[in-house]
Amino acid sequence: MWDNRRYIIQGAFVLIGLVFLIKLFAIQVLDKDYRTKAERNIIQPIVQYPFRGLIYDRNKQLIVYNEPVYDLMVVPKDVAIADTTEFCELLGIEREVFLENMKTARTYSQVKPSVFLKKISHEEYGKIQDLLYKYSGFFVNPRTVRGYTSPVLANELGYTGEISRRQLDRDTTGYYRSGDNIGITGLEEQYERLLSGKRGVSYKQVNVRGIEKGSFKDGALDTVSVPGTNLITTIDLELQTYAEKLLKGKTGSIVAIDPSTGEVLVMATAPTYEPKMLSGREFGKNYGKIASDSAKLLFNRAHMATYPAGSVFKTVQALIALDEGVIKPNEQIYVDLSGIGDHAPAGYYDVARGIEKSSNNYFLEVMRRLVVQRKSPNYIADSRIGLALWADAVKKFGFGAPLGIDIPGEASGLIPDVDYYDKIYVNKNWGYSTVQSLSIGQGEILVTPLQVANLAAIIANRGYYIQPHLVKGFEKDGVVTLKQFEKKYTGKGSDYYPAIIEGMKRSAIGTYRAPIKDIVIASKTGTAENGAKDESLDHSVFMAFAPVDDPKIAIAVYIENAGWGGRAAATTASLVMEMYLKGYIEKDWRNREEFVLKGDFLDEEQKREIERKKQEKARKIALEQQ
């Protein structure tokens, strides 16, 4: 009876066996996922963070180095803390922070180490080092953060920080991992690939308790870390420090260039911050403060800010006119004061006098000759041709587009051209009269302090410039590689330069606080309208180079809301040039240094004017409210 049922039972045995064989085939042979998971189980990559490249100044003085910090690591399983309060006090953290961090670590893994507290400074580590043995499950992992020899150059150097989620997503190299440091602004960002070096990884096998069990595949996959490339900058650290000292308490910037090489000696902006504030454990706290400051501390005015060009632009007008041949160096032009408002008197002007006196009406005539060249009988068509020629010529001086300095964020400025005016005047009926305010650097023209410093370098070089740059070479394994640059010529000729330089020399002599004892300088003052229709003054602008016959330094200084260029900016530029050329400041009755450091640039007349404007405004407001 029921004998056949034996086959059902035996069949069940075979069936289950087959089910197992198939399922096992699926997970063992077909599914490769488990092999990866198994490796992930046992492999613990130990990252060796590379040393980030150092940054030197032009004289091989160290500016940025690496400072050891310590990440406190935790293996949650091994943690046994008798007195949490004591532990928190030792580390200087709140109890809530302790609990939060422990929770995070536990979520990651009970047995694998994770970061408990980041970037403990060397000093802090010294304090806890001897007591750490009492707390099982904690150990430190050394890393480095950026250290700075001087509290300057914050905006030019930039800072480093942990790579953000967004940057990780955008990274196409596949190099970066969460937790990596990356250069965020300035040179740190520009030269990130060179500075960062290469991470080293050694793969260790660990058992389930996180204990090392030798290297994975005998270290075949391990890599050693490669330190980053050192940067040799063009900055003169001492001069930079002096320049930043002069700018303290003001709003503005200084750019100084070695004209023969295009090397940027000084790039200073104010207000700014101390670079060490954005390094190490305090980064998060300080960054919020710095970034939200209404004074825009992360805004590098030297190459990001654009201003109306002002009178310094007259030198460009003169150079273009001479190059085009619309004026001759010695040509005397009679100027009356019928055109626009002018500080200069009426009379006969050659180009040198035009620059020396900064005659508005002289340059109005120069611009007219540039734009209205009678190449077309039609006034409007003729203006178009002339303006196109003018705009192209101006752009050759490095205006209207970034110069390509090697830190991010450089502004283009603006040189209005035919297209620009066609966009504004839809029916294109604009002519010379529309654009004549360009003649004296007003109107739509916008320039950066860097471009103006470059202009000074062009005049110093008598007709060419070299792309301004902050890094001149790279050092790797003791070998220095220098960057190569080409001269960029700005016009067809250069024999007319002496006339311009003569005008600038005389202009310098006529500027009370500009001249330097025993050194002949050439300069041009300027005043950039601040645009804001309020009681604050225009920006003080000054451009110069020295010595005239063998230029070593070309400079542009912008001091915002400080009035005439001849006062605040000229004095500052004079001091910086003297310090660079002589190494000291010759004291005299002008007390230039005290004048700048005090920062009270306005004379009595200007102060009265401000007062008057304020009262006027108050009256207006009162009237409007009635």
Add this chain to the structure above:
Amino acid sequence: MRRRDSILKNLDWPIVFLYIILVVMGWFNIFASVYDPETAFNIFDVSLSSGRQLLFIGGSVILIIVILLMDFRIYESFAPYLYALFILLLMAVLVFGAKINGARAWFDLGIFRLQPSEFTKLATALLLARYISNNNVKLTEFKHQLTAFFIIFLPVGFIMLQPDLGSSLVYFAFVLPLFREGLPAIYLIVAGSFALLGVLTLLLPITTIAIIVLIVGIIWIMATSRSVSNIVITSLLILLSVGFSYGFGYAFENLVPKYQKDRILVIFDSNSVDPLGAGYNLNQSKIAIGSGGFSGKGFLEGTQTKYGYVPEQSTDFIFSTLAEEHGWLGSSLVIALFVILMIRITIIAERQKFKFARFYGYSVAAIIFFHFTINIAMTIGLFPVVGIPLPFFSYGGSSLWSFTIMLFVLLKMDMHRTQVLSR
């Protein structure tokens, strides 16, 4: 000497051979699972499980000799006393037992621990065999079915109190020998249907299940007869099924402790459960098995095994050691050996002249089958993780000895199958 010759001549050597292979393979795998490349312990070291397993294997040899020397008739005559003794031990273990892994299932005897539920299976098998072999007992009759179920489920009741879900499940193995002896197939069909319904409840929403059941019911009516009684009965069954599904779902949601719920849910969706928590064992076991590949990483070369990633690896998860180090080939070999062993046992059972021995033989095959199925299924994620050992393979004296005794009692009976069994 002549008598010894006859003993060895009648012994079923294929089974003995399979037994030896499985036990020795188990022993090597136990060593692999506790092996640490940095310590100098060898396979014989008694401070390791492999060394102790060797002692248990030695004990098994002694047990085998004793069984082969003892009279084969005592098993039938002493079955009720043995059963009673183990029921008492199951009661005693609830009071005096040591609590290990949350279950009070073990007597701690100092040098080793004894798990009475492992041996109770043998006693239950013997008593059930004796009851069934009574000529008056017909498994087609409800009264006798009830008695048989009582014999089975009395020890289950006590084991559930420990609680030890895995060991309890194994008692359902007796359905197979009962089926062989005439238990109506409807029991298997109903049990299978409810099991299927239960699984579906965990996977699908209740409305979907209701629709499926309804369709199946309608097809059934169309296919059989459209008589009123058939329609009424089918309708009742549909209602019962949906009700069961609903009740089961509700009970699972609200009455089952979270850790057990997770153990079940992880089978269907490994992402639904914390891989470091309830899903840890299964996840790690699958990683070890899956990473073994086609031919394995080699003896003592399994990284997941030697670095201790799989918990309970020398006992319940011993199969993961085998699968990691010997791959699909090794796993397949062992699975084939088990299937051959079980089929061989049924062949032996079938050649018995007496119902008692035949039923007992099927019981042994069925118990091995359940252990084998549940154990391997749980290591590869086809069944919830319940702690039951792989016969002959897993580390542990109680398990090895109880299976050894069960198997060799059968072989002893088989040796005397031509002799008259009398009481």
